[in-house]
Amino acid sequence: EPPGLAPPSPGAPPQAPDLLYADGLRAYAAGAWAPAVALLREALRSRAALGRVRRDCGAHCAAEPGVSLPAAPGPDSGPGAWEPLLLRAALRRAECLTQCGARRLGPGGAARLRVGSAVRDAFRRREPYNYLQRAYYQAAFDTGLEHLGRQEAGLALPWLEEALQESLAQVESCRAGCEGPEEQEREAEEEEGTGSQGGLYEAIAGHWTRVLQCRQRCVGDVATRPGRSLPVPDFLPTQLRRLHEAHAQVGNLSQAMENVLSFLLFYPEDEAAKTALDRYQAQLGEPRPGLGPREDIQRFVLRSLGEKRQLYYAVEHLGASFKDPDPWTPAAFIPEALREKLREDQEKRPWDDEPPQPKPLTHWKDVLLMEGVTLTQDARQLNGSERAVLDGLLTPAECGVLLQLAKDAAEAGARSGYRGRRSPHTPHERFEGLTVLKAAQLARAGAVGSQGAQLLLEVSERVRSLTQAYFSPDRPLHLSFTHLVCRSAIEGEQAQRMDLSHPVHADNCVLDPDTGECWREPPAYTYRDYSGLLYLNDDFQGGDLFFTEPNALTVTAQVRPRCGRLVAFSSGVENPHGVWAVTRGRRCALALWHTWAPEHREQEWMEAKELLRGPEKDEGEDVASRDPGPEPPSRRLPRLQDKAGKPPRIREEL
Ligand SMILES: O=C(O)CCC(=O)C(=O)O
């Protein structure tokens, strides 16, 4: 129990967590800190209590003699003999679970306490902890690390041990939630196919796959710190490593052994751990036959491996999808085809042979002049390295055309049944993205004006040539992805918002704010070398871009979007960035990523251009559509003018 919490009133059924959460947020917004904290804590506790009920009932019902699933039938019981037994046991078990839930939560309890989807997402993303600082076990781990940093291994140990046990307990309650009806709806929404249309057994297999996917995600959920989009990598093995080192430092050799053996369950080939094990063994003297890995970890690893085996089976044979959250899964578990892909991803490391270096900025000024662009802030003014704000890349008329394109494309999408998605980064915003190819296809189909689609191509090339001139004059940069993105505040959900429109991240590596390290490996887009954001409007509230230190907390610079403003920066750890919540209106920007690696050049750019060159669009003077080169054209293209006839200069201090 987190310190400072009053004990729950014994026996009383928990109150609905979503009501508590909403009250807590209201109190927070009103500045009533004490009630806000009490309510938010109560919301978390009530949610945990619900999780406990599910978990306890699950365990209780699995152990009931009358409802336990049948043992495998003998060889002489004939084919199909197990089927009625299995299904009857499933019915009994469901009955037991229903009764147990009613006993613990009151009649209709589970339904009464069912949480709405927005709040469920908030809990899943651990948002309540945003308000209460950090999850208790994460705080315990940090305290442990602080002691270790001060060479106080003895003081660190109880914190580290508690953090590990509490993390495991959190994983258990998360897993218990995976059988809940809400999870199933959500998973089924996300992934259609695995058995949702089949008969009884396909449906059972699909349901089971979704339960397993959800359970496997739990480690990542528990390891995700509030407000962050990515989990602390390798959360459990990291804790075990700290534990064995700390135990060894204070001379608890047998516990050091237990913990390093547990670590080796995740990484049997880890050289440092093997060496440590040998050392502990030598120090201990005579062999201790009873010494093995910790039971809790052994159970965890075995169970997880069993689930992975089934999931990979479903991937291979049932078309299910599974994004394995763990880097420690043994290669033998992963189907050959997937392994191939992982290997490829890992081998493509263009930075190995040609590390990025600071470039002499030779002719960028000429390019700026030619483009009618002004440098508003350089890296020094932005408190960083390799970042810049440039203005005047678009005329207001051009912004208008691109905004119209985004709007028309969204409407075309809506007509074809595509609902404006919730943002992948926050439940409080809608998110629409348009690629260059999609724009060209829509233009061909007459759903959007071809002028907009054409301009999208042209402008992306404008940004590319400028970014290359500014940051990489001696080495060609290619566009690797171009995305027109609008984020819109969802009305009625903004009042108490504390989250970000886009959590702090780096564009080509996985940032670990606790160590300030950034892992240039998948799932990051490791081949991205420079990022660009070209803004189209400013008539919205919130939504400023900000840069931080690698701790993801200390803001070093902020940029207010506006039409024609480009923020360009190198995509690595030197430029962690995020976007403040968009609390009113719609914020549209062209996001562009550049790469030095020609093999990661955006294929769709050329396809889009081909499409737009088609017969319907064959106007003689269309320069862009005539360039046959494999590269996007680097030549300056005609630009839309304002009514006055000259491209306006925009220069404003931030
Ligand atoms: O829209 C912005 O200002 C930033 C978006 C961003 O960082 C990204 O998409 O990676």
Ligand SMILES: [Fe+2]
């Ligand atoms: Fe980004």
